[in-house]
Amino acid sequence: MTPSRSGSALPSAAGRRALLRGALAATAAVTLIPLLPTGTAYAYAWSRTLSQGATGADVTELQIRVAGWAADSPRQTRVAIDGDFGAGTAAAVRRFQAAYGLSADGVVGPATQSKLNALQQSDGSTVHFDWSEFTDRVSGTFSGGKLSSAATKENVRRAMYKLEALRKKLGNTAITVNSGFRSIQHNADVGGASDSMHLYGTAADLGVSGVSNRTVYQKAETCGFSGLETYTEDHQHVDSRADLGRAWWWQNGTV
Numbered sequence: 001m002t003p004s005r006s007g008s009a010l011p012s013a014a015g016r017r018a019l020l021r022g023a024l025a026a027t028a029a030v031t032l033i034p035l036l037p038t039g040t041a042y043a044y045a046w047s048r049t050l051s052q053g054a055t056g057a058d059v060t061e062l063q064i065r066v067a068g069w070a071a072d073s074p075r076q077t078r079v080a081i082d083g084d085f086g087a088g089t090a091a092a093v094r095r096f097q098a099a100y101g102l103s104a105d106g107v108v109g110p111a112t113q114s115k116l117n118a119l120q121q122s123d124g125s126t127v128h129f130d131w132s133e134f135t136d137r138v139s140g141t142f143s144g145g146k147l148s149s150a151a152t153k154e155n156v157r158r159a160m161y162k163l164e165a166l167r168k169k170l171g172n173t174a175i176t177v178n179s180g181f182r183s184i185q186h187n188a189d190v191g192g193a194s195d196s197m198h199l200y201g202t203a204a205d206l207g208v209s210g211v212s213n214r215t216v217y218q219k220a221e222t223c224g225f226s227g228l229e230t231y232t233e234d235h236q237h238v239d240s241r242a243d244l245g246r247a248w249w250w251q252n253g254t255v
Helices: 013-019 057-069 085-100 110-118 149-170 184-189 213-220
Strands: 175-178 203-207 236-239
Touching: 085 110, 085 149, 110 175, 110 184, 110 203, 149 203, 149 213, 213 236
Parallel strands: none
Antiparallel strands: 175 203, 203 236
């Protein structure tokens, strides 16, 4: 985990990992594939080169990992996680490749697959985000929300990849997750909305040291986040509510 996080009032990186919790979502009606075995080390074994027209579980995994590269400029668009390698997925792959110094041809061969795998940690989290940053602050787990703990954890994993893209677009600047997944009880205790996206693991409240919330909001507009709270708060809220079939909500509109 990269240690440099936001303001001076925050504890050390190790302390923050123990204190900061969160998650990112999908409703019970939404099919989540593939679900990761909780607590199991995970490394995706790409078995073929992927290109536009391909279908299958490996395409679904690819879409999860490039979802944060949904657009070049602020647009209410997202990469569909449907296992069908269409034009939107190809465009996201090209943006990912260009950002990481690869040949931006939209073809997912060994070099691109290697870079995708380099973004994950051995426990299934991503290189710059730990599970402990997203768990419920009270229980320290992914239980007690609107979904099973396994489904919630998978939503968090998907959110992590979008946040990796956001971090890259912010110049590799460290992001602090101030709130992620919340249990129903914890959400009620803090006065959260009764159907808050935090309850599903599809929302995170962020802080980025040295970067204004307005800038974070603008970059998040290109990452497929369908829920953006106003940047005038003391944090920047992002979520993926459209993955639940909800309407897009950008509180400040397109910035």
